Amino acid sequence: MFYKSCSLSKYIPHKNIALQINFNKISNDEKDSLKNQIRLGLIELAEEESKRRKKKRLLAYSAAASVVLLVSLSVFINPNNTVGSKPQTALELFAASNTSTDSNIDLEEISLVLQDKQTIAVQDSAVISYGKNGKKVTVGKQAINTNSSVAAFNTVRVPYGKRTQIVLTDGTRVWLNSGSSLIYPTQFDGSIREVYLTGEAAFDVAHDKTKPFFVKTKECNVRVLGTVFNVSSYPEDKNVQTALLEGKVRITYTKKGILSNQEIQEDLNPGMIATINKDKKQLKVERKDVASILSWRDGYFTFKSQSLGTILNKLSKYYKIEFIKGSNLNLETSYSGSFALNENLNSLAAALSSITNNNCTVNANQRTITIK
Numbered sequence: 001m002f003y004k005s006c007s008l009s010k011y012i013p014h015k016n017i018a019l020q021i022n023f024n025k026i027s028n029d030e031k032d033s034l035k036n037q038i039r040l041g042l043i044e045l046a047e048e049e050s051k052r053r054k055k056k057r058l059l060a061y062s063a064a065a066s067v068v069l070l071v072s073l074s075v076f077i078n079p080n081n082t083v084g085s086k087p088q089t090a091l092e093l094f095a096a097s098n099t100s101t102d103s104n105i106d107l108e109e110i111s112l113v114l115q116d117k118q119t120i121a122v123q124d125s126a127v128i129s130y131g132k133n134g135k136k137v138t139v140g141k142q143a144i145n146t147n148s149s150v151a152a153f154n155t156v157r158v159p160y161g162k163r164t165q166i167v168l169t170d171g172t173r174v175w176l177n178s179g180s181s182l183i184y185p186t187q188f189d190g191s192i193r194e195v196y197l198t199g200e201a202a203f204d205v206a207h208d209k210t211k212p213f214f215v216k217t218k219e220c221n222v223r224v225l226g227t228v229f230n231v232s233s234y235p236e237d238k239n240v241q242t243a244l245l246e247g248k249v250r251i252t253y254t255k256k257g258i259l260s261n262q263e264i265q266e267d268l269n270p271g272m273i274a275t276i277n278k279d280k281k282q283l284k285v286e287r288k289d290v291a292s293i294l295s296w297r298d299g300y301f302t303f304k305s306q307s308l309g310t311i312l313n314k315l316s317k318y319y320k321i322e323f324i325k326g327s328n329l330n331l332e333t334s335y336s337g338s339f340a341l342n343e344n345l346n347s348l349a350a351a352l353s354s355i356t357n358n359n360c361t362v363n364a365n366q367r368t369i370t371i372k
Contacts, residue, residue, distance in 0.1 A: 092216060094153050095183050095196040103235070104179050104199075107159035112139060115152035115186070120144065122164060128156060129167040134186035151187040158199070161320030163296070163341075168195075171206035172213065175297035178317045179234065200232040202297045205247075219276055220253040229268075230294050234317070240276040243293045244268040251276075253283050295338070302338040307331060308356060312371070315339070319348060319367075326372025329358065345369065 088096070110122035122128060126140030134151065137144050146152070158164055160179040167173050169187055176182050180199025194214040205213045207226030215222040217233040219240045227247020233240045242251055248267065251274045255262040266274055266285050273293070275284050295302035301318060303311055309331035312323045318341050325331070337355040339348060349360035349369050361370040 089194065091153065091183065091185065091194050091196055095216075098155065098183065104157055104159050104181060107157055109159065110162055110164050111157045112137070113155040113157065114144075114146060115154060122156075124162055124164075127165045127167065130169040130186060132169055134169045137186075146186055151185040151189045153183055153185055155181060155183045157181045159320070160317055168206075170208065170211075173204040175202040177201060177232075177296060178320070197231055197233055199234050200230070200296075202228070202230045202294050204228050219278065220251055223250040223252065224248070228294075230290075237313075238278055240278065241273060241293075242268065243273045243288070243290045244270055245290045245294055246270055251283070255281050296341065299341050300338055301341055304336045305334045306336075308333050308335060311335060315348070315352075319345070321345065321367045321369060324368055324370040326358075326370070329372055 110124065110126075112120040112122055112128055114120065120139055120142075122139055127138075129138045131137070135146055137146055137154075146154075156164065156166055156176055158176050158178060158180050163178055164176050165173065166176060166182065166184075168184060170193060172193070174182060174195075177200035180197070180201060182198075182201060183196040185194075188211060191211065192214060193208070193211050194216055196216045198217070201215075203213075203215065203224075205224050205226050205228075209225060213224045213226075215224075215231050217231065217240060218235070219233060220242075222229070222231055222242055224247060227249055228245040229247070229249055230243045230245070231241070242249065248269060251266045251268065253264045253266075253276055255264055264283050266283060268274055268285065271287050271290055273286055273288050273290065275286075276282070277284070289304050292302040292304050296318070301314060303314075308329070312325070312331070315321070316323055333356075335355055337351075339351055343351070345362045345364055345367070349362045352358070352369070352371065353360040356371075358371050362368075363370070
Protein backbone atom coordinates (compact mmCIF):
# COMPACT_ATOMS: atom_id res chain seq x y z
CA MET A 1 0.00 0.00 0.00
CA PHE A 2 1.31 3.42 -0.92
CA TYR A 3 1.38 6.17 1.68
CA LYS A 4 1.66 9.76 0.64
CA SER A 5 4.28 11.67 2.54
CA CYS A 6 2.45 13.36 5.37
CA SER A 7 2.18 13.81 9.10
CA LEU A 8 -0.52 12.03 11.08
CA SER A 9 -1.89 12.80 14.54
CA LYS A 10 -2.52 9.66 16.52
CA TYR A 11 -5.12 9.92 19.31
CA ILE A 12 -4.74 7.66 22.38
CA PRO A 13 -8.22 7.58 23.98
CA HIS A 14 -7.41 6.29 27.47
CA LYS A 15 -4.61 8.88 27.92
CA ASN A 16 -6.52 11.73 26.24
CA ILE A 17 -3.36 12.81 24.31
CA ALA A 18 -2.35 13.10 20.65
CA LEU A 19 1.07 12.29 19.09
CA GLN A 20 2.43 13.86 15.89
CA ILE A 21 3.94 11.13 13.57
CA ASN A 22 6.08 11.69 10.44
CA PHE A 23 5.71 8.63 8.14
CA ASN A 24 8.87 9.53 6.16
CA LYS A 25 11.08 8.72 9.17
CA ILE A 26 9.75 5.34 10.28
CA SER A 27 10.13 1.75 9.03
CA ASN A 28 7.43 -0.42 7.46
CA ASP A 29 7.14 -2.55 10.61
CA GLU A 30 6.65 0.56 12.68
CA LYS A 31 4.03 1.75 10.20
CA ASP A 32 2.15 -1.57 10.51
CA SER A 33 2.30 -1.34 14.29
CA LEU A 34 0.98 2.19 14.28
CA LYS A 35 -1.83 1.29 11.88
CA ASN A 36 -2.84 -1.54 14.20
CA GLN A 37 -2.85 0.79 17.22
CA ILE A 38 -4.93 3.34 15.31
CA ARG A 39 -7.40 0.61 14.28
CA LEU A 40 -7.70 -0.58 17.93
CA GLY A 41 -8.16 3.03 19.10
CA LEU A 42 -10.97 3.59 16.60
CA ILE A 43 -12.67 0.36 17.74
CA GLU A 44 -12.38 1.52 21.39
CA LEU A 45 -13.90 4.88 20.49
CA ALA A 46 -16.81 3.19 18.71
CA GLU A 47 -17.46 0.95 21.73
CA GLU A 48 -17.45 3.93 24.13
CA GLU A 49 -19.84 5.86 21.87
CA SER A 50 -22.16 2.84 21.77
CA LYS A 51 -22.12 2.66 25.59
CA ARG A 52 -22.95 6.38 25.85
CA ARG A 53 -25.91 5.99 23.52
CA LYS A 54 -27.27 3.01 25.46
CA LYS A 55 -26.94 4.96 28.73
CA LYS A 56 -28.87 7.91 27.26
CA ARG A 57 -31.63 5.58 26.06
CA LEU A 58 -31.78 3.93 29.49
CA LEU A 59 -32.08 7.32 31.25
CA ALA A 60 -34.80 8.40 28.83
CA TYR A 61 -36.73 5.18 29.43
CA SER A 62 -36.33 5.60 33.21
CA ALA A 63 -37.62 9.19 33.07
CA ALA A 64 -40.58 8.15 30.95
CA ALA A 65 -41.32 5.27 33.31
CA SER A 66 -41.20 7.68 36.28
CA VAL A 67 -43.71 9.99 34.61
CA VAL A 68 -46.00 7.08 33.81
CA LEU A 69 -45.68 5.80 37.39
CA LEU A 70 -46.45 9.26 38.83
CA VAL A 71 -49.48 9.68 36.61
CA SER A 72 -50.66 6.18 37.44
CA LEU A 73 -50.31 6.85 41.17
CA SER A 74 -52.18 10.14 40.80
CA VAL A 75 -55.04 8.41 39.03
CA PHE A 76 -55.10 5.60 41.59
CA ILE A 77 -54.91 7.85 44.65
CA ASN A 78 -57.07 10.66 43.31
CA PRO A 79 -59.24 9.50 40.42
CA ASN A 80 -61.67 12.41 40.75
CA ASN A 81 -59.41 15.12 42.24
CA THR A 82 -61.19 14.75 45.57
CA VAL A 83 -58.28 13.55 47.66
CA GLY A 84 -59.24 12.96 51.27
CA SER A 85 -62.63 14.62 50.86
CA LYS A 86 -65.55 13.05 52.68
CA PRO A 87 -68.99 12.67 51.12
CA GLN A 88 -70.95 15.87 51.57
CA THR A 89 -74.08 15.79 53.69
CA ALA A 90 -77.41 17.19 52.50
CA LEU A 91 -76.77 20.29 54.62
CA GLU A 92 -73.36 20.91 53.02
CA LEU A 93 -74.78 20.44 49.52
CA PHE A 94 -77.57 22.90 50.33
CA ALA A 95 -75.06 25.41 51.73
CA ALA A 96 -72.86 25.10 48.63
CA SER A 97 -75.82 25.91 46.38
CA ASN A 98 -77.02 28.78 48.58
CA THR A 99 -74.59 31.54 47.54
CA SER A 100 -76.74 34.30 49.06
CA THR A 101 -75.17 33.58 52.46
CA ASP A 102 -71.63 34.35 51.23
CA SER A 103 -72.05 38.07 51.90
CA ASN A 104 -74.61 40.12 53.82
CA ILE A 105 -72.99 43.44 52.99
CA ASP A 106 -76.09 44.83 51.24
CA LEU A 107 -78.63 43.31 53.63
CA GLU A 108 -80.73 45.83 55.58
CA GLU A 109 -82.96 43.68 57.82
CA ILE A 110 -82.65 40.39 59.67
CA SER A 111 -84.25 37.75 57.44
CA LEU A 112 -85.62 34.24 58.02
CA VAL A 113 -85.75 32.29 54.75
CA LEU A 114 -88.07 29.27 54.90
CA GLN A 115 -87.78 26.11 52.80
CA ASP A 116 -90.27 27.43 50.21
CA LYS A 117 -88.08 30.56 49.77
CA GLN A 118 -90.59 32.67 51.70
CA THR A 119 -88.69 35.44 53.51
CA ILE A 120 -89.82 36.71 56.92
CA ALA A 121 -88.56 40.07 58.22
CA VAL A 122 -87.32 39.78 61.82
CA GLN A 123 -87.33 42.70 64.26
CA ASP A 124 -84.07 43.48 66.02
CA SER A 125 -85.14 42.24 69.46
CA ALA A 126 -87.21 39.27 68.26
CA VAL A 127 -86.18 35.67 69.02
CA ILE A 128 -86.68 33.01 66.32
CA SER A 129 -87.93 29.87 68.11
CA TYR A 130 -88.87 26.44 66.72
CA GLY A 131 -91.28 23.91 68.21
CA LYS A 132 -90.09 20.38 68.97
CA ASN A 133 -91.47 18.90 65.76
CA GLY A 134 -90.24 21.78 63.61
CA LYS A 135 -93.66 22.42 62.07
CA LYS A 136 -94.09 25.81 63.71
CA VAL A 137 -91.69 28.69 64.23
CA THR A 138 -92.29 31.80 66.32
CA VAL A 139 -90.69 35.08 65.28
CA GLY A 140 -91.19 37.45 68.18
CA LYS A 141 -94.95 37.26 68.72
CA GLN A 142 -95.69 36.01 65.19
CA ALA A 143 -96.38 32.26 64.81
CA ILE A 144 -95.64 30.73 61.39
CA ASN A 145 -96.56 27.27 60.13
CA THR A 146 -93.60 25.86 58.21
CA ASN A 147 -95.80 23.21 56.52
CA SER A 148 -92.93 20.78 56.85
CA SER A 149 -93.64 17.11 57.57
CA VAL A 150 -89.96 16.23 57.11
CA ALA A 151 -86.76 18.08 57.89
CA ALA A 152 -86.14 21.03 55.60
CA PHE A 153 -83.47 23.73 55.69
CA ASN A 154 -84.13 27.26 56.91
CA THR A 155 -81.68 30.14 56.80
CA VAL A 156 -81.28 33.18 59.04
CA ARG A 157 -79.30 36.12 57.61
CA VAL A 158 -78.16 39.04 59.76
CA PRO A 159 -76.98 42.36 58.27
CA TYR A 160 -73.92 44.18 59.58
CA GLY A 161 -74.74 46.25 62.65
CA LYS A 162 -77.40 43.83 64.01
CA ARG A 163 -77.68 40.56 65.95
CA THR A 164 -80.37 37.96 66.62
CA GLN A 165 -81.17 34.80 68.61
CA ILE A 166 -82.44 31.42 67.42
CA VAL A 167 -83.81 28.51 69.46
CA LEU A 168 -83.52 25.32 67.41
CA THR A 169 -85.95 22.43 67.57
CA ASP A 170 -83.73 20.49 70.05
CA GLY A 171 -83.57 23.46 72.44
CA THR A 172 -80.08 24.60 71.37
CA ARG A 173 -79.78 28.38 71.64
CA VAL A 174 -77.80 30.31 69.03
CA TRP A 175 -76.70 33.94 69.12
CA LEU A 176 -76.01 35.02 65.54
CA ASN A 177 -73.68 37.98 65.22
CA SER A 178 -73.47 40.92 62.83
CA GLY A 179 -73.01 40.07 59.12
CA SER A 180 -73.56 36.34 59.70
CA SER A 181 -75.76 33.54 58.33
CA LEU A 182 -76.87 30.19 59.75
CA ILE A 183 -78.38 27.27 57.81
CA TYR A 184 -80.10 24.54 59.86
CA PRO A 185 -82.80 21.85 59.55
CA THR A 186 -86.27 22.37 60.97
CA GLN A 187 -85.93 18.91 62.55
CA PHE A 188 -82.90 16.84 63.59
CA ASP A 189 -84.08 13.49 62.20
CA GLY A 190 -80.79 11.64 61.70
CA SER A 191 -78.06 10.35 63.99
CA ILE A 192 -76.36 13.76 64.21
CA ARG A 193 -77.34 17.40 64.60
CA GLU A 194 -75.59 19.80 62.25
CA VAL A 195 -75.77 23.48 61.23
CA TYR A 196 -73.75 25.51 58.73
CA LEU A 197 -72.27 28.86 59.78
CA THR A 198 -70.92 31.79 57.79
CA GLY A 199 -69.70 34.57 60.09
CA GLU A 200 -69.87 34.41 63.89
CA ALA A 201 -72.19 32.72 66.36
CA ALA A 202 -72.27 31.65 70.00
CA PHE A 203 -73.89 28.31 70.86
CA ASP A 204 -75.43 26.87 74.01
CA VAL A 205 -76.00 23.30 72.82
CA ALA A 206 -78.71 21.11 74.34
CA HIS A 207 -77.13 17.95 75.73
CA ASP A 208 -77.85 14.71 73.86
CA LYS A 209 -75.31 11.87 74.04
CA THR A 210 -76.99 9.96 71.23
CA LYS A 211 -76.82 12.87 68.76
CA PRO A 212 -73.57 14.83 68.62
CA PHE A 213 -73.89 18.44 67.44
CA PHE A 214 -71.74 19.75 64.56
CA VAL A 215 -71.09 23.33 63.53
CA LYS A 216 -69.79 23.24 59.97
CA THR A 217 -67.99 26.09 58.22
CA LYS A 218 -66.11 26.38 54.94
CA GLU A 219 -62.80 25.84 56.76
CA CYS A 220 -63.52 23.38 59.59
CA ASN A 221 -66.03 21.36 61.62
CA VAL A 222 -66.70 21.65 65.36
CA ARG A 223 -68.14 18.58 67.13
CA VAL A 224 -69.86 18.86 70.54
CA LEU A 225 -72.20 16.94 72.83
CA GLY A 226 -73.43 19.80 75.03
CA THR A 227 -71.46 22.97 75.61
CA VAL A 228 -71.14 26.76 75.33
CA PHE A 229 -68.73 28.05 72.70
CA ASN A 230 -68.16 30.68 70.01
CA VAL A 231 -67.22 30.18 66.34
CA SER A 232 -66.05 33.05 64.13
CA SER A 233 -65.68 32.25 60.41
CA TYR A 234 -66.15 35.40 58.34
CA PRO A 235 -65.11 34.91 54.68
CA GLU A 236 -63.10 38.16 54.65
CA ASP A 237 -61.10 37.34 57.81
CA LYS A 238 -57.69 35.64 57.68
CA ASN A 239 -58.47 33.43 60.68
CA VAL A 240 -61.23 31.04 61.77
CA GLN A 241 -61.55 30.98 65.56
CA THR A 242 -63.33 28.65 67.99
CA ALA A 243 -63.46 29.60 71.68
CA LEU A 244 -64.76 27.20 74.34
CA LEU A 245 -66.43 28.49 77.53
CA GLU A 246 -68.02 25.27 78.87
CA GLY A 247 -67.95 21.56 77.98
CA LYS A 248 -65.75 20.02 75.32
CA VAL A 249 -65.47 20.34 71.53
CA ARG A 250 -63.36 18.75 68.81
CA ILE A 251 -62.05 20.81 65.91
CA THR A 252 -61.56 18.99 62.60
CA TYR A 253 -59.57 20.82 59.94
CA THR A 254 -58.67 19.36 56.54
CA LYS A 255 -55.30 20.63 55.32
CA LYS A 256 -55.28 20.24 51.54
CA GLY A 257 -52.17 18.91 49.77
CA ILE A 258 -51.13 18.16 46.19
CA LEU A 259 -51.67 14.39 46.25
CA SER A 260 -53.50 13.95 49.54
CA ASN A 261 -55.27 15.83 52.29
CA GLN A 262 -54.32 15.74 55.96
CA GLU A 263 -57.09 15.75 58.56
CA ILE A 264 -56.05 17.57 61.75
CA GLN A 265 -58.04 17.22 64.98
CA GLU A 266 -57.75 19.12 68.24
CA ASP A 267 -59.85 18.68 71.40
CA LEU A 268 -60.60 21.87 73.35
CA ASN A 269 -61.24 22.19 77.06
CA PRO A 270 -62.83 25.26 78.69
CA GLY A 271 -60.68 28.35 78.33
CA MET A 272 -59.06 27.18 75.08
CA ILE A 273 -59.15 28.91 71.70
CA ALA A 274 -58.36 27.22 68.36
CA THR A 275 -57.27 29.49 65.52
CA ILE A 276 -56.95 28.38 61.90
CA ASN A 277 -54.83 30.62 59.67
CA LYS A 278 -56.33 30.35 56.17
CA ASP A 279 -53.19 31.57 54.36
CA LYS A 280 -50.60 29.54 56.29
CA LYS A 281 -52.97 26.56 56.66
CA GLN A 282 -52.04 26.19 60.32
CA LEU A 283 -54.08 25.30 63.40
CA LYS A 284 -52.98 26.80 66.73
CA VAL A 285 -54.50 26.16 70.18
CA GLU A 286 -53.92 28.48 73.15
CA ARG A 287 -55.49 29.59 76.42
CA LYS A 288 -57.09 33.03 76.60
CA ASP A 289 -59.95 34.91 78.24
CA VAL A 290 -62.91 33.24 76.49
CA ALA A 291 -65.62 35.13 78.41
CA SER A 292 -64.67 38.43 76.76
CA ILE A 293 -64.93 36.82 73.31
CA LEU A 294 -68.57 35.83 74.01
CA SER A 295 -69.46 39.24 75.53
CA TRP A 296 -71.09 40.38 72.27
CA ARG A 297 -74.08 38.05 72.85
CA ASP A 298 -74.89 40.16 75.96
CA GLY A 299 -74.67 43.42 74.00
CA TYR A 300 -71.05 44.34 74.80
CA PHE A 301 -67.79 44.18 72.93
CA THR A 302 -65.11 43.48 75.54
CA PHE A 303 -61.48 43.14 74.50
CA LYS A 304 -58.26 42.42 76.39
CA SER A 305 -54.82 43.10 74.92
CA GLN A 306 -56.13 43.10 71.33
CA SER A 307 -54.49 45.02 68.49
CA LEU A 308 -56.10 48.25 67.31
CA GLY A 309 -56.52 46.71 63.84
CA THR A 310 -58.54 43.79 65.29
CA ILE A 311 -60.67 46.15 67.42
CA LEU A 312 -61.52 48.41 64.47
CA ASN A 313 -62.30 45.40 62.27
CA LYS A 314 -64.82 44.06 64.81
CA LEU A 315 -66.38 47.45 65.50
CA SER A 316 -66.80 47.92 61.74
CA LYS A 317 -68.87 44.69 61.61
CA TYR A 318 -70.88 45.38 64.77
CA TYR A 319 -71.80 48.97 63.85
CA LYS A 320 -71.81 48.72 60.04
CA ILE A 321 -69.37 51.61 59.75
CA GLU A 322 -66.11 52.33 57.94
CA PHE A 323 -62.97 53.51 59.72
CA ILE A 324 -60.73 55.94 57.85
CA LYS A 325 -57.28 55.40 59.31
CA GLY A 326 -54.57 58.06 59.50
CA SER A 327 -51.22 57.35 57.87
CA ASN A 328 -49.34 57.40 61.19
CA LEU A 329 -51.82 55.14 63.02
CA ASN A 330 -50.16 52.08 64.59
CA LEU A 331 -52.64 49.23 64.11
CA GLU A 332 -50.44 46.76 66.05
CA THR A 333 -50.73 48.61 69.39
CA SER A 334 -52.75 46.56 71.92
CA TYR A 335 -55.63 47.91 74.05
CA SER A 336 -58.18 46.69 76.60
CA GLY A 337 -61.68 48.04 77.13
CA SER A 338 -65.39 47.60 76.48
CA PHE A 339 -68.11 49.10 74.27
CA ALA A 340 -71.89 48.84 74.57
CA LEU A 341 -73.05 47.68 71.14
CA ASN A 342 -76.15 49.88 71.18
CA GLU A 343 -74.17 53.15 71.47
CA ASN A 344 -74.59 55.82 68.80
CA LEU A 345 -71.62 56.74 66.62
CA ASN A 346 -70.70 59.87 68.60
CA SER A 347 -70.60 57.90 71.86
CA LEU A 348 -68.57 55.17 70.14
CA ALA A 349 -66.07 57.71 68.80
CA ALA A 350 -65.70 59.35 72.21
CA ALA A 351 -65.11 56.00 73.93
CA LEU A 352 -62.65 54.91 71.24
CA SER A 353 -60.76 58.20 71.55
CA SER A 354 -60.59 57.82 75.35
CA ILE A 355 -59.29 54.24 75.20
CA THR A 356 -56.74 54.68 72.41
CA ASN A 357 -55.82 58.35 72.94
CA ASN A 358 -56.40 58.97 69.21
CA ASN A 359 -58.48 61.73 67.64
CA CYS A 360 -61.81 60.38 66.24
CA THR A 361 -64.15 62.34 63.93
CA VAL A 362 -67.66 61.10 62.97
CA ASN A 363 -69.41 61.55 59.63
CA ALA A 364 -72.93 60.29 60.44
CA ASN A 365 -74.24 60.63 56.87
CA GLN A 366 -71.54 58.42 55.39
CA ARG A 367 -71.28 56.26 58.54
CA THR A 368 -67.53 56.76 58.83
CA ILE A 369 -65.18 57.49 61.71
CA THR A 370 -61.80 59.01 60.95
CA ILE A 371 -59.17 57.96 63.50
CA LYS A 372 -55.66 59.39 63.58
